[in-house]
Amino acid sequence: MRQTGTWQWRALGTIWSLGLLAACTGSGLGDGQALVDEAATALGGRDRLRQVKSIVMEGGGTNANLGQDLTPEATGQSFTVTDYRRVLSFTANALRSEQTRTPAFPYFQGTAPQKQIMGIDGDIGYNVSPLGVSVRVSETATRQRRIDMFHHPVAAVRAALEPGAELTNIRRDGQERLVDVAASTGVTFTLAIDGTSHLPTRVLSSWYDTNLGDVVLATAFSEYRDVDGVKMPARVVTTTDRWTTADLRFTHIELDGITGDMAAPEDAVRSRPAASVPEPVVDDEELAPGVWLLAGQSHHSVLIELADQLLLVEAPQHEARTLAVIRRGRELRPNKPLTRVVNTHHHFDHSGGIRAAVAEGLAVVTHRGNAAFFEEIVRRPHTANPDSLSRRGRALTLEPVDDAHEIADPTRAVQIFHVAGSPHTSTMLMVYLPREKLLIEADAFTPSAPAPYAANLLENIQRRGLAVDRIVPLHGIVVPFDALQKAVAPAAATD
Numbered sequence: 179m180r181q182t183g184t185w186q187w188r189a190l191g192t193i194w195s196l197g198l199l200a201a202c203t204g205s206g207l208g209d210g211q212a213l214v215d216e217a218a219t220a221l222g223g224r225d226r227l228r229q230v231k232s233i234v235m236e237g238g239g240t241n242a243n244l245g246q247d248l249t250p251e252a253t254g255q256s257f258t259v260t261d262y263r264r265v266l267s268f269t270a271n272a273l274r275s276e277q278t279r280t281p282a283f284p285y286f287q288g289t290a291p292q293k294q295i296m297g298i299d300g301d302i303g304y305n306v307s308p309l310g311v312s313v314r315v316s317e318t319a320t321r322q323r324r325i326d327m328f329h330h331p332v333a334a335v336r337a338a339l340e341p342g343a344e345l346t347n348i349r350r351d352g353q354e355r356l357v358d359v360a361a362s363t364g365v366t367f368t369l370a371i372d373g374t375s376h377l378p379t380r381v382l383s384s385w386y387d388t389n390l391g392d393v394v395l396a397t398a399f400s401e402y403r404d405v406d407g408v409k410m411p412a413r414v415v416t417t418t419d420r421w422t423t424a425d426l427r428f429t430h431i432e433l434d435g436i437t438g439d440m441a442a443p444e445d446a447v448r449s450r451p452a453a454s455v456p457e458p459v460v461d462d463e464e465l466a467p468g469v470w471l472l473a474g475q476s477h478h479s480v481l482i483e484l485a486d487q488l489l490l491v492e493a494p495q496h497e498a499r500t501l502a503v504i505r506r507g508r509e510l511r512p513n514k515p516l517t518r519v520v521n522t523h524h525h526f527d528h529s530g531g532i533r534a535a536v537a538e539g540l541a542v543v544t545h546r547g548n549a550a551f552f553e554e555i556v557r558r559p560h561t562a563n564p565d566s567l568s569r570r571g572r573a574l575t576l577e578p579v580d581d582a583h584e585i586a587d588p589t590r591a592v593q594i595f596h597v598a599g600s601p602h603t604s605t606m607l608m609v610y611l612p613r614e615k616l617l618i619e620a621d622a623f624t625p626s627a628p629a630p631y632a633a634n635l636l637e638n639i640q641r642r643g644l645a646v647d648r649i650v651p652l653h654g655i656v657v658p659f660d661a662l663q664k665a666v667a668p669a670a671a672t673d
């Protein structure tokens with residue numbers, strides 16, 4: 179269950195991403211203005227570009243599942259995108275995109291098609307739910323959409339042609355030539371053009387991700403065709419850092435056509451402030467002597483007391499949530515050190531607090547399949563939004579788990595098992611307390627929600643011969659073991 183990070187983000191004065199592009203600067207590349215003029219000419223001429231009032235793009239393709247796939251590097255879980263329609267209006271200074279995405283994998287929300295509408299109108303970013311309910315999005319999401327408006331060749335080159343635009347750092351990267359553009363609106367991006375055709379190949383911009391830190395968002399353009407005297411890409415591929423996040427083909431592209439209403443929905447959106455991250459609320463409930471559920475919002479953790487130390491299961495969401503959970507854990511048993519956090523799986527909403535936990539001196543217990551990724555997560559720069567780890571710079575102590583791992587002393591045993599064959603993620607761990615007969619798990623089974631992974635969890639529990647009395651899910655409420663059996667039973671009956 180992904181909750182998009184909505185951290186405050188401050189605009190960067192410079193485009194830091196350049197170091198990642200393996201660029202070489204050098205003389206003989208001409209000035210930025212010449213490069214932009216060449217791109218404008220290749221697209222149809224600066225006068226023609228300036229006449230464009232709006233662009234409508236319709237088609238389909240795929241969306242990836244970044245941060246939620248089977249492994250940290252996997253990109254196999256995709257959504258099929260249909261009825262894609264993206265409208266960019268220069269006259270209204272607005273962008274609106276609509277799509278229907280259908281999971282092509284066993285998704286926790288079910289495999290029904292989901293209609294998505296998102297837009298930005300001036301300074302107001304909004305989403306419209308499948309039921310037609312409009313909400314205003316965060317300042318961070320709004321800023322991202324404002325930058326996204328320039329991730330199109332016509333928008334990028336028009337902005338670069340403006341008299342107030344600053345063009346700097348012209349360089350070459352393979353067949354591409356690149357220039358950094360600081361648009362008169364304050365938005366900064368990098369424009370890449372093909373060395374031969376001079377058509378824009380990519381637009382890149384800097385962004386911040388709670389888990390990944392500083393990232394480059396790139397949109398690649400190809401399959402150009404002529405639309406009313408303007409060369410327009412019929413295929414766009416977007417990447418976040420090294421992960422491909424969308425691959426779309428347009429079957430219909432129209433200039434200055436019918437855009438539809440580009441205004442943000444009046445009632446629910448315009449009068450409301452931008453959405454913000456709620457203050458963390460941590461409620462503790464003692465499930466058994468020395469075992470506390472730390473809940474209060476969407477993502478729970480569990481604190482486990484041993485003879486001379488404390489153990490945390492899960493550092494979820496983001497720094498604010500995880501630090502609040504750690505603080506509460508230390509308040510509950512102030513005389514024992516909190517030494518480790520067990521991470522159930524790498525999904526970004528369940529690992530967004532790992533950096534904060536490392537900054538607090540906790541060792542990380544996770545599946546071996548996450549080891550390289552977590553080492554990278556701890557190393558990655560967070561210059562766009564420095565967090566506690568980037569300020570403290572602590573090293574990662576990793577305890578990778580293959581099949582099973584036990585942390586035990588005379589007072590308690592904590593057994594950590596790989597959830598083999600989980601269709602949710604290959605790197606899933608569950609935590610079992612044999613004396614208390616408690617089974618702690620995340621996403622494998624969430625009571626009162628669709629349960630596509632419940633049968634796999636039950637199989638793993640039975641294969642291990644665990645005598646589970648209660649399931650402690652990290653979403654939702656604690657339930658007796660038979661709630662899991664009942665969730666599986668309808669599926670078992672049709673086998």
Ligand SMILES: [Zn+2]
Binds near residue numbers: 528603621
């Ligand atoms: Zn998950």
